[in-house]
Amino acid sequence: MLKSIDRPTLIASLFILVILCAGTVYTVATSGTASFIAPTYLLQQLKIAAFLGIVAAGMMMVILIGQIDLSVPWTLAASAMLATAVGGAWAIPVGLGVGLAVGLVNGVGVAFLRVPPMIFTLGVNAVLRGLMVMLTGGFAPQSFATPVMGWLANGRLLAVPGSASLGLSNSVLVWALISAALVFMLTRTPFGRYIYATGNREAATYLSGINTRLVLIGCCVICSLCASLAGLLVAGYTSKAFQAMGDSYLLPAIAAVVVGGTNILGGQGRYSGTVVGTILIVLLQSVLSVMQMPEAGRQIIYGLVIIVMLLVYGRSSALRT
Secondary structure, three states, rough: HHOOHHHHHHHHHHHHHHHHHHHHHHHOOOOOOOOOOHHHHHHHHHHHHHHHHHHHHHHHHHHOOOOOOOOHHHHHHHHHHHHHHHHHHHHHHHHHHHHHHHEEEEEEEEHHHOHHHHHHHHHHHHHHHHHHHHHOEEEEEOOOOOOOHHHHHHHHOOOOOOOOOOOOOOOHHHHHHHHHHHHHHHHOOHHHHHHHHHHHHHHHHOOOOOOOOHHHHHHHHHHHHHHHHHHHHHHHHHHOOOOOOOOHHHHHHHHHHHHHHOOOOOOOOOOHHHHHHHHHHHHHHHHHHHHOOOOHHHHHHHHHHHHHHHHHHHHHHHHHH
């Protein structure tokens, strides 16, 4: 049974238990109640995890092919800001359209122009930021999200009868649907096999007759679409879109993917690990928030996690070769 469980996923799951225990001990010691493991609190954390989980799902696709997407923060923000600015029935199509356009631009730059993805996507992120400031002055002209966006983020199709706080948020259901679609794609379709093959050896995959350029573009589009969808949900959750709303999702998303066992050099990783890694990062954020650690300290922790795991994967990759 244990042999069938991915080792990084198992380790991350154990860390989740450690965080839950630490959070419970801290809240009991400070407030006298075990509020950290209360059902309402855990459901709220799961709701918050859905936003990060969708971003991490897209990020995993580009990491699997050995790339990185640093345009996620402003793809998320631009999608939300333009969606709230347009409003009405066109809000969600416009928001997702931004993600599609950004993904295509990133894909063409990486696949055809062969610009290093870290540099190219960072440039795209800066362009998006400049465009949003120019078009909106840094603020969405319409400050409120549409009712549909609010319902997707805060509504409850699966609610406990007689309770306004218990039940799964619609955002969690959206995350579950995205997850199911990506798992099916990675495990049951040729495109999923091409993703892993491209991440392992792009040149060999190309010589075997697979159009690796289309694989690169497809992964970039999926990543940007996930970021734009997360932006729409975050805007619905907060009832507004605002400048730099996506900045707090970049490092945690990368950390969730890496902690979940996906090789940051590409070609290896299970989606279940990304889900567990997302929950771990959200609970870690919650514990640090309860302990009143400054944002700078949290970013240091995320960075250290990524650096340590990168060193581990880099050494294991070198040993294999």
